[in-house]
Amino acid sequence: MLAVEFHEFYYRYPAARPNEAAPYALRGIELEVEVGEFVALMGHTGAGKSTLCMAMNGLVPQATGGAVRGVQRVLGHEARAVPVARLARQVGLVFQDPESQLFSPSVEQEVAFGPENLGLSVDAIADRVDWALDMLDLQPLRKRGPTQLSGGQKQRVAIAAALAMQPEMLILDEPTSGLDPLGTAEVFAAIERLCAEREMTVVLATQEAEQVAQSAHRVVVMSEGSILLDAPPVTAFMQPELLAQAGVAPPQVSLVAAALKERGIVVPAFHRLDEAEKALRGLWQHPHG
């Protein structure tokens, strides 16, 4: 089954002034995401990543207004025909800034907030909170106040809060852009775990090519509202010119792989450090192979 299905999808925000039309923020989007897939959305600022993320849970166009056309199907629903609040139960959304998403006095209350609003029993709420805290490795922090947490911990709480709704799909819009490398690694480890253990469908807008190379199944590169490239990381990151055009910096090992290829040196494709090491060792041992 497809989790996301966009076909000839166009969207523009409401015009800033009357008698003017805003340019298309999304133009001609063709995108299918399978259930259980982990897709990274990349591209320069203004490329349309956030707009596409919001189109995946119906906020675009239901909350944003503007003009829209084309197929916009999410988890089998026509995203424009289902209320956002209904879709939000199945599609969790995590934003860039964890501060703006946390408002409860403690981690556990934050994570309980969503399930409480579903009208579940006290036991069912407690189960969901425990499960979400376990998944994000937050049990030791459950009594803490959000102000006592690091950026990475806060973002993990935001993800746990989304997860406690037991969504089928998680959309994260640049969740690590304000985090230090340790916080970034923490958040990616959590996402990887969700994909592996829960077969969660994940769409992640991010600039973190190194982390994407490690864990994403697919890279979708956007530029000016369109999809420029859609391929597994090993192929996508081997196209430095196209990526440069889209303002995406590939992982350093991919630059090495691309440089070898350009010089006609044949090695097994790699996009991760461990694979690179293997490929380069092979080259060393069989220099004419």
Ligand SMILES: Nc1ncnc2c1ncn2[C@@H]1O[C@H](COP(=O)(O)OP(=O)(O)O)[C@@H](O)[C@H]1O
């Ligand atoms: N609320 C809004 N109203 C009007 N235009 C917007 C709004 N949000 C974003 N845009 C425009 O839509 C385009 C895509 O933006 P966005 O989806 O935020 O890109 P990204 O997340 O890749 O930086 C940009 O040209 C941006 O200026």
Ligand SMILES: [Mg+2]
């Ligand atoms: Mg954005």
